[in-house]
Amino acid sequence: MTFQLTEKEGEYLVKLARNAVEEYLKTGKTLAIPKNVSPKFMENCGVFVTLNSVKHGKRELRGCIGFPYPTHPLAQAVIESAIESATQDPRFPSVSLKELDSIVFEVSVLTPPELIEVKKPTDYPSKIKVGQDGLIVERGYWKGLLLPQVPVEWNWNEEEFLCQCCIKAGLPPDNWLLKDTKIYKFQAIIFEEIEPKGKIVRKEL
Numbered sequence: 001m002t003f004q005l006t007e008k009e010g011e012y013l014v015k016l017a018r019n020a021v022e023e024y025l026k027t028g029k030t031l032a033i034p035k036n037v038s039p040k041f042m043e044n045c046g047v048f049v050t051l052n053s054v055k056h057g058k059r060e061l062r063g064c065i066g067f068p069y070p071t072h073p074l075a076q077a078v079i080e081s082a083i084e085s086a087t088q089d090p091r092f093p094s095v096s097l098k099e100l101d102s103i104v105f106e107v108s109v110l111t112p113p114e115l116i117e118v119k120k121p122t123d124y125p126s127k128i129k130v131g132q133d134g135l136i137v138e139r140g141y142w143k144g145l146l147l148p149q150v151p152v153e154w155n156w157n158e159e160e161f162l163c164q165c166c167i168k169a170g171l172p173p174d175n176w177l178l179k180d181t182k183i184y185k186f187q188a189i190i191f192e193e194i195e196p197k198g199k200i201v202r203k204e205l
Contacts, residue, residue: 010191011200013107017049017082024083025097033075044070046110048147049081051103062103063089068145070112106192108147113184121177125158128185131205136184137165144169148188152205
């Protein structure tokens with residue numbers, strides 16, 4: 001991965017995500033990109049913001065939305081993804097302001113997705129690495145994305161990862177074996193809060 005982030009830069013992005021959600025829930029306004037922001041944060045990057053609620057030491061997904069492709073400046077993508085994760089994820093009701101004290105924020109900065117070329121679909125599992133790659137499955141109008149941390153959290157192997165990505169796209173699990181299905185992979189730099197509003201660390205998979 002050529003694009004890199006220091007610990008301080010990662011910390012900044014996670015705090016930016018939290019501040020954006022807090023501001024939006026309080027005022028309904030979208031945070032402006034802070035002035036004098038590092039030029040690195042103005043580079044176009046794919047990004048996802050994941051919210052996990054913490055109950056009795058256990059984490060549960062509370063929202064996850066982002067931009068798979070580098071279409072927006074990183075700071076703007078973090079702000080927009082954070083607000084949408086908190087308020088627009090169709091799987092969950094909107095996050096409330098008081099809930100934020102029990103939610104941990106996680107920011108994943110993505111490399112541009114690259115198409116995996118194979119001679120035959122059964123070669124796909126050998127071309128991806130759990131703990132390193134995220135996947136996008138595309139078939140016609142159907143599209144599903146799973147971040148690199150997901151198969152690690154669920155203890156999937158490469159084949160299960162491909163099947164689950166098909167399911168995420170709304171397709172039958174074995175559709176990655178069909179000729180016209182396209183599979184892309186990408187990597188991510190991930191930073192997360194250890195606890196709500198707590199220390200921010202780089203997440204190693």
